[in-house]
Amino acid sequence: MSTGTRIIEVRQNVFKQNDLLARALRQRFLDAGVFVVSIVSSPGSGKTTLLEKTLTLLQPQYRVAALVGDLATENDAMRLARSQAPVKQIITGTVCHLEAAMVERAMEGWNLSDLDFLFIENVGNLVCPSSYDLGEDLRLVLMSVTEGEDKPLKYPTIFNSADVAIITKMDLAAAVEFDSAAANRNIQAVRPAMTILNLSTKSGEGTQEFLDFLRVRRNSRATIPLPESGVTP
Ligand SMILES: Nc1nc2c(ncn2[C@@H]2O[C@H](COP(=O)(O)OP(=O)(O)OP(=O)(O)O)[C@@H](O)[C@H]2O)c(=O)[nH]1
Numbered sequence: 001m002s003t004g005t006r007i008i009e010v011r012q013n014v015f016k017q018n019d020l021l022a023r024a025l026r027q028r029f030l031d032a033g034v035f036v037v038s039i040v041s042s043p044g045s046g047k048t049t050l051l052e053k054t055l056t057l058l059q060p061q062y063r064v065a066a067l068v069g070d071l072a073t074e075n076d077a078m079r080l081a082r083s084q085a086p087v088k089q090i091i092t093g094t095v096c097h098l099e100a101a102m103v104e105r106a107m108e109g110w111n112l113s114d115l116d117f118l119f120i121e122n123v124g125n126l127v128c129p130s131s132y133d134l135g136e137d138l139r140l141v142l143m144s145v146t147e148g149e150d151k152p153l154k155y156p157t158i159f160n161s162a163d164v165a166i167i168t169k170m171d172l173a174a175a176v177e178f179d180s181a182a183a184n185r186n187i188q189a190v191r192p193a194m195t196i197l198n199l200s201t202k203s204g205e206g207t208q209e210f211l212d213f214l215r216v217r218r219n220s221r222a223t224i225p226l227p228e229s230g231v232t233p
């Protein structure tokens, strides 16, 4: 057997293990009645800023919590904890994505039935997180206006593995001559009919629509049975 063949086999096993665990997590989340939303993007697109605002604004109505992954530091967990929601930081060391096992471990001690929403901020990276199912109900991919309209074409897998695209930092769109139509076209080229939301946490544009969207998706999940395969719809 060549070294190349062995490497492929090991990778397939890792993916398979992760998928099995993610499937079990998805069932646990469903049984507990918690709606799980993960967020992926390149570093600095605004995941933590959006999440802090979301945790704060949802709390009067919903019980919320968050997990956040980074290679190093507890910075994001400290920022999110300002919302008063339960938050745990997952430090991945050299690993550029979260895995289902990390999520499972981080939730130890939490009673999932006490939650309505659980948010998971992935490590800032447009490549690694796309291959790892975390058992979430909804995966959001963020893309800020300062990154360039071509990112969906350059990183199609992450857009394909997500359910919704959110274009962030819309308050900076004019300053960087962001071409909204081109960005939308590029997203639709890799993921036809993908829902796209425009948002700015600075100006507040799109925030209410985003919160309404989360509420609707959470309510509709309650009526949709889990597919046999356990794969994210
Ligand atoms: N102008 C503007 N800046 C924003 C907006 N959202 C976030 N930022 C800024 O963008 C920078 C990065 O935001 P973060 O929320 O830390 O981004 P992140 O995606 O969590 O970053 P990583 O966790 O490191 O991948 C910060 O300086 C934020 O203040 C926005 O809507 N408009």
Ligand SMILES: [Mg+2]
Pocket (backbone or CB within 6 Å): 047, 048, 049, 076, 121
């Ligand atoms: Mg962050």
